[in-house]
Amino acid sequence: MMRTYPYSHAAHTKKLNLVWAVLHAYRQSAKKIANDQWKSFFITGEIDKQALICASDHILSDRYLQTCQYQVVGVLKSWISNRKNEFRMLVMHSSLWEDPTEEGKRLRIQLLFINKHGLWFKDRVVMQKEAIPPEVMRLARNLFRRLMNKHNKPSFRHIGMALDAKVARIEKPKKARNAQFPYWLTLSTLTPRKPIHIPLVENPYALGTDGDDKAFVQINVRRGTAMDGRAGILDIARVKEAAPVFSLERPRPQIVDTLGIDVGLRTLVATSMGELLGRNLIDRLCRLDAQISRLATERQRQGLPVRSRRYDTLVNRLRTFLKNEIGRVLNGLFARVHPAKVVIESLDFRSPDLSRRLNRLVQNFGRTWFRQKLDMLSEQYGFLVEEVHAAYSSQTCKSCDYVAKNNRSSQSKFHCRFCGRKAHADPNGACVIRRRRSLAEYAPWRSKRQILQATVGCFLKRWSGRLSGMQVDSALRLVVEGNPYFADHRAALWPGNTTTD
Structure with missing residues (x-):
């Protein structure tokens, strides 16, 4: 299990120019x-x-x-x-x-x-x-x-460098005058036998993690603007190999066998155990949205490009906030809960409360980083990840499988119109997602119509016998008959005897 840890460097402009020259040629x-x-x-x-x-x-x-x-x-x-x-x-x-x-x-x-x-x-x-x-x-x-x-082939225009010991080595200082920096990167340049030496500052987080340092160095370009006006800032990272905390082959503590996770922006993570983690995420995003939208509108009004140093700073602040919040929530969750399998919905980080611009930024970065973080934790803690279709999970009751649009009266309130169950909407959705595991009917590639048919079919499989014997004026029958999701099944349940005829 490989992990990369960024290290700050103290390279002056001349050395940075040599690294940029190598990167362009690379x-x-x-x-x-x-x-x-x-x-x-x-x-x-x-x-x-x-x-x-x-x-x-x-x-x-x-x-x-x-x-x-x-x-x-x-x-x-x-x-x-x-x-x-x-x-x-x-x-x-x-x-x-x-x-x-x-x-x-x-x-x-x-x-x-x-x-x-x-x-x-x-x-x-x-x-x-x-x-x-x-x-x-x-x-x-x-x-x-x-x-x-259907897919764009990989583009290497913005690729970073993943270098082994043939061209890049990180070593401890050999001379006392260089000891103020704990590590030095020796990097080959375009000139033969003319390497450069870049001082690195210790990363306390990497120092506290278990694992063996590998002979690999990554040099990437971070979004933003450097002090010299160059678009992008060079980042240097070391690679460390860490052993997993748990594995599927060894016994490990388990609190739940399968954990369902519902993901959103108002509550970042809701679990099938009833936990609500990362609440009010949307409030911070709305404040950042107002700043980014105001800046973009003003620059467009002046006829200037939207991208600027200030714009990049705000976008980086958004990305950093999302990354930290997702990492904090997931790290805390799996430090307490050790499932054998995690079932998640098809990730969607959009919200009607945000502008189109911020929805695009949050969707692209948030979905990618959430899945990457979950994959990293699955390697670390040894659980499997399964993705299922999210359609109608927020409208389905976990107790009776009844699906209706008016089951969810608000963002947080869920009231089943068939069995009367009341609950918080997000944990209820997480439980529904958990129950969809290993069912081909709820695979991510299915259409929403197929998911609705499967959900209605699951409900009718349990309750069709009871429903077909109900009187015309029965309250439960009226609830089902008035539900447009069951329009195609009314004739089969009550042939020639429906209140909608």
């Missing part, structure tokens, strides 16, 4: 290497981190080029792995999967075999000593190209 080389890897992928069907690099096309040294190629190949393989998962889901959820014939079954197996081994662009593939027909290979290729075209 990014140019990354784009060229990526183009070569894509050519190899479409011709041979493989991405090879040991592929030969034509050094004459680059100004970086061979050591830098090898490090750069390893990083580029890792990014490309991760992107292709995501498309591979989408290919499998596409085949499994298509009408092809419902074909009961032997030919349909064989076609499914062949497509999944090609996808599993990444053989979409191979000329000839043998499965069980038989060559897969060319038309099946062509179908697999077309499906994979379609998925690739």
